[in-house]
Amino acid sequence: MKEKKHNGFKTFVMVLTLILVSPVFSISVSASELTDNEKLHTETTGASKGNSVPDQKLNSEEFKNVKVSMNDVKKLEAYLKLNADGTLTLDPSYTKLDISRSVTNEVQEWIKYLNGLVKQKEAVINSDFSVKILDKDGSVLTLENGNNNKMKVAKKGCGRSGHDVYWWGYNLYFDCNETRTLYQSFKAGGGATSGIALISRVIPVPPTQLASVISGVIGGGLVGFGQMIQDEHEGHGVRIRFTGLGYAAVPTGVFHNKNERGETMTFLVLMAGLFLFIYMKEPFSKKVYAYVYVAFYLMVLALYIINTTFVNLISSRLLLIVTVIVISPLFISFLKSSNESR
Structure with missing residues (x-):
């Protein structure tokens, strides 16, 4: 019974994460499909x-x-x-x-x-x-x-x-x-x-x-x-x-001058990654991998805070792409552990 509840909760976490992350890819795809004329024409x-x-x-x-x-x-x-x-x-x-x-x-x-x-x-x-x-x-x-x-x-x-x-x-x-x-x-x-x-x-x-x-x-x-x-x-x-x-x-x-859609999605992806990291407890086989991952995660988080509060170092779209790349290993690890527990 406990195992079923645990698997059900993992499924819920996976669905929630997908809901948070999926808009990121739709934004990236729609942005890549814009022609030069449309990019000039599109406004915030x-x-x-x-x-x-x-x-x-x-x-x-x-x-x-x-x-x-x-x-x-x-x-x-x-x-x-x-x-x-x-x-x-x-x-x-x-x-x-x-x-x-x-x-x-x-x-x-x-x-x-x-x-x-x-x-x-x-x-x-x-x-x-x-x-x-x-x-x-x-x-x-x-x-x-x-x-x-x-x-x-x-x-x-x-x-x-x-x-x-x-x-x-x-x-x-x-x-x-x-x-x-x-x-x-x-x-x-x-x-x-x-x-x-x-x-x-x-x-x-x-x-x-x-x-x-x-x-x-x-x-x-x-x-x-x-x-x-x-x-x-x-x-x-x-x-x-x-x-x-x-x-x-x-x-x-x-x-x-609002251009916060990408920043909002970056924040959601960061929070989804933090949620998964806390929930999984040991997402990686070796502790050294976990330490390296935490270091990268904190770097991206610091970049997000600096970019949205102090100085615009990189574009919101690039920051979103970097965030998705950093969160991906954690999400893949979560999917593997979910399949192994079934």
């Missing part, structure tokens, strides 16, 4: 393929004096066409929409600006209407490979740092260190030089004009913008949305 808010406007709720105060709302963008995107030469046009039937002429004129200016970049071979528009900004050699220009000081940035903080470009504007991502620099710079008043510099490395607008634009759409000016960023910062940085391209870009949203 969960944008779906074919829709460049994810559902985004503005938690901070409303922005004022914004000509084009994101609802207008969503409606008009349904009438966008990607031409054979890589440019965009609006289907004439968009006129049946209940959208003011001033809004559609503004959007037409965005499209004209973007098409100009495409014709000059400075940008490529993807089928999902996300945009790749190109360097002089034709490679995709990012904050990591930028060949000028304005584009270069060192990834040192927790959270995502980078940007996505769409036909309607920009999503700028700032890690925790950059976010602190942002709100401290803006709240200090004056020209907010450091904060403006971080934003203008992506948006091709002179810093003085960018500061003027931000002050014009946010109550409280630059200081109010800094307070808004601080309010939205929850440890992983923020995402700032700008609607409009080039000189037409205006801030229309500040959001949490």
